Amino acid sequence: MLVLFVIGVAMLSDAGLSVEVFRAGVAPRCESRACNPRMGNLALGRRVLTQTVCGNNGTELYCSYSDPNTNLACSAAKCAKCNAGLPLLSHLASGMSDSSFRHPNTWWQSAEGVESETVQLDLEAEFYFTHLIVVFRSPRPAAMTLERSQDFGRTWKMLQYYASNCSAAFGLEEGKAGGGQDGASCTSKYSAAYPCNRGEVIYRTLPKWESLDPFGEEGQQQLRVTNVRIRLLKHQPCPCQAKDLASAHEALPTQHFAIYDLIVKGSCFCNGHAEQCVPAPGYQPIRDRTNHVVHGKCVCRHNTAGDHCERCAPLYNDRPWQPADGLTGAPQECRTDVSISSLSHQSASVTDTLRAATLIGRRGVSLASKAAACATVCTTLKDVSVRDAKPASTETPSVRRPPLTPANVRYDHTPTHSS
Numbered sequence: 001m002l003v004l005f006v007i008g009v010a011m012l013s014d015a016g017l018s019v020e021v022f023r024a025g026v027a028p029r030c031e032s033r034a035c036n037p038r039m040g041n042l043a044l045g046r047r048v049l050t051q052t053v054c055g056n057n058g059t060e061l062y063c064s065y066s067d068p069n070t071n072l073a074c075s076a077a078k079c080a081k082c083n084a085g086l087p088l089l090s091h092l093a094s095g096m097s098d099s100s101f102r103h104p105n106t107w108w109q110s111a112e113g114v115e116s117e118t119v120q121l122d123l124e125a126e127f128y129f130t131h132l133i134v135v136f137r138s139p140r141p142a143a144m145t146l147e148r149s150q151d152f153g154r155t156w157k158m159l160q161y162y163a164s165n166c167s168a169a170f171g172l173e174e175g176k177a178g179g180g181q182d183g184a185s186c187t188s189k190y191s192a193a194y195p196c197n198r199g200e201v202i203y204r205t206l207p208k209w210e211s212l213d214p215f216g217e218e219g220q221q222q223l224r225v226t227n228v229r230i231r232l233l234k235h236q237p238c239p240c241q242a243k244d245l246a247s248a249h250e251a252l253p254t255q256h257f258a259i260y261d262l263i264v265k266g267s268c269f270c271n272g273h274a275e276q277c278v279p280a281p282g283y284q285p286i287r288d289r290t291n292h293v294v295h296g297k298c299v300c301r302h303n304t305a306g307d308h309c310e311r312c313a314p315l316y317n318d319r320p321w322q323p324a325d326g327l328t329g330a331p332q333e334c335r336t337d338v339s340i341s342s343l344s345h346q347s348a349s350v351t352d353t354l355r356a357a358t359l360i361g362r363r364g365v366s367l368a369s370k371a372a373a374c375a376t377v378c379t380t381l382k383d384v385s386v387r388d389a390k391p392a393s394t395e396t397p398s399v400r401r402p403p404l405t406p407a408n409v410r411y412d413h414t415p416t417h418s419s
């Protein structure tokens, strides 16, 4: 239950991320067990696409409402200007994907008067997507959808419909599972006009506490993501506006969407075989406002290799690759089953010799094991090493080293794969 528990908790609280598989402890987190890199906001440090931005063609006036006080008395609208070309007046898409802790009052705002908008996050690799939180600065949309792609935008799956009136907006019965496209359901829970400021929309990829291995085939099918798309389909005014309309001669410019925070919570996708990730090919850093980018290329453990630890490392193919087991915590590591003590100098095959040499060069292998390996194969390797250890200065272009084959591996051979 290790990993699942953590992902379940992570949906509710960042503090939960520090437990079990995701915890940072004295022992490496991947040591003899399933592990996963830390969760984070996949939108952070990445470009988010929108269709419009406030003040894209010059300065625009807009007005907005703060929340009614405890007596439900509305305060007057506050009006301001936006201009996408002026830093102090701009509300670009990057305003919703910066740190919600360091920059809580930055936001993206659409152009005034739009009927609908699209907010899209394109990732450069596959990631786990566990949940979504959107914090609005305008009233939440009266209708909205959430979709995801697992093939870099070629196909999309509907995850959730949101509407204040599900049947009117989408022809769906509120809360009924399997009603919409791809079996998605509709909820009205996050579509009320109140609060007019800092209202949230939330989505959880997995139902709470579901007993599902996140690294298994079904778990991956649900959690894997390359793109997230949010369609804001219908604007709704803040109820406070009705009061202003009664006294004003003309309508205030309040028809826009605005979002403080887009939090796409997830992690690097490593099949339970890594605790750390580095930038994946295709990652394009944006103007850096954070150190907490969730990167997409795994630093593989458990003798695995590949961007997502999706195969066994060379020399560790003695049983088929498997993802780690997120329910039992079993690492399912790739193994070399060569028995070093059974090797003899006379009978050691090229492959066995290479394996022994790899073990000798590995960290985390006991000295006794290294000595045993050396006793059986070092003579061979030293022979090769001496033969192959001519000073570089004696070489000329016409005197070439023998081709690199397993037979001429050097004694100080060090594995090149991550471990």
Ligand SMILES: [Ca+2]
Residues within 6 Å of the ligand: 095, 096, 097, 098, 099, 100, 103, 104, 105, 106, 107, 260, 261
């Ligand atoms: Ca922000």
